[in-house]
Amino acid sequence: MKNIYSIRLLIIAFLSAFAMSVCYSCSDDDGEGIKVYEYREQIGKKIKVLTDLQAESQFGLREGMYPETSKVILENAIAKLKDFLQTMKEGGVAEMQIPDETARLLKESDEKIAEFKATIRTEDLLVPAELQVNGKNGGYIDFGVHPEYSTFGEAGKQAFTVEFWVKLKDVEGFFYLISTFTDDERNDHERKGWCVNSYNYGGNNMRMTYGMGFNDLMEPAFGFTTVNEWVHLAVVTDETGVDGETSGGRPIMTKMYLNGELKLSTTSHQDASKPYAANSNNVPMVAFTGMSATGSRIEDKGANGSMKHLHIWNGAKTQDEIRQLMEYPEKVTGTESDLVCGWSFAKMALDDQDIKDLTGKYTARLVGDYSWIELE
Structure with a gap:
């Protein structure tokens, strides 16, 4: 009887141990082994590490940022881990293979993290590029509100030079290239400031518009039809006489140059009692569009094209100086005493x-429809 009792105790103990073993291998929620659950948890944590790293990193061209192309390093690592998780859930991996495969993927992920971090920029990246602005679709450059862009000394004796490179996609219609001019179709505000613009009704013309009081303008112009080609434009203004010249007893107020060649030389079209009126309104200087006196963008004055090496000088440049600026725009450093402002727009x-800007005093921003075209 004792032997039978002992055998019964052994059987009970064996069954109890077997039952505990079966329960130990069961998941608390889905029937999978607890070790499988732990591996799934490890992979989930690594996915979060990768995702957080991407979310917390800055991408751009400045020092301390990552190239946009580096995102794919983390994205591929995340995708691999997610694919493996899905395969595990669907039973596509033998349980005995899960530990080694998990360890391999986690190791690869750590290597990808190191690879990603190694791409961080150690200095600003300056990429040669062309800025294309679609002003007819709402794009423009906003240079901010600064009286220095429009005021150049004593009224009636102001002198300044605006010069830049431009490439237009078309010359249709009436459009502004660069402007401090305040226009208002309601004609209930004074029109002040200056504006380089194109007006092709009755012939294609490149114009310089000066505000000279309520509805009074001076608008010298020369013929212009060039598209899809870089040209250098320069407008030199001196109310006391550009290069000291006069005509008919009146000072030559404006000279306009195309690619360094003089295209126009003229006195003021207005009475001497109406000098150039600087823009005192609270509106920004803009390129590829125009602004009203109340600071609203004039939608039908947009231009499509590119601009680079824009400089505004506090004084009247000679033709030789214009040619030097045209041929060697990169030599303008921003330290020149007569440089009001300047932007190269030749690098992204x-x-x-x-x-x-080159002087470090001013800031421009791009608005609406524009793009940087990287140059090889």
Whole structure:
């Protein structure tokens, strides 16, 4: 009887141990082994590490940022881990293979993290590029509100030079290239400031418009039809006489140059009692569009094209100086005593909303429809 009792105890103990073993291998929720659950948890944590790293990293051209192309390093690592998780859930991996495969993928992920971090920029990246602005679709450059762009000394004796490179996609209609001019179709505000614009009704013309009081303008112009080709434009203004010249007893107020060649030389079209009126309104200087006196963009004055090496000088440049600026625009450093402001727009901006000028005093921002075309 004792032997039978002992055998019964052994059987009970064996069955109890077997039952505990079966329960130990069961998941608390889905029937999978607890080790499988732990591996799934490890992979989930690694996915979060990768995802957080991407979300917390900055991408751009500045020092301390990552190239946009580096995102794919983390994205591929995340995708691999997610694919393996899905395969595990669907039973596509033998349980005995899960530990080694998990270890391999986690190791690869750590290597990808190191690879990603190694791509961080150690200096600002300046990429040669062309800025294309579609002003007819709402794009423009906003240079901010600064009286220095429009005021150049004593009224009636102001002198300044505006020069830049431009490439237009077309010359149709009436459009502004660069402007401090305040226009208002209601004619209930004075029109002030200056504007380089194109007006092709009755012939294609490149014009300089000066505000000279309520509805009074001076608008010298020369013939212009060039498209899809870079040209250098320069407008030199001196109310006391450009290069000291006069005509009919009146000072030559304006000279306009195309690719360094003089295209126009003229006195003021207005009475001497109506000098150039600087823009005192609270509106920005803009390119490829125009602004009303109340600061609203004039939608039908947009231009499509590119601009580079824009400089505004506090004084009247000679033709030789214009040619030097045209041939060697990169020599303008921003330290010149008579340089009001300047932007190269020859390299991709590090921040399209904060493009510092050469002097470091002013900031431009890009608005609406525009694009940077990287140059080889």
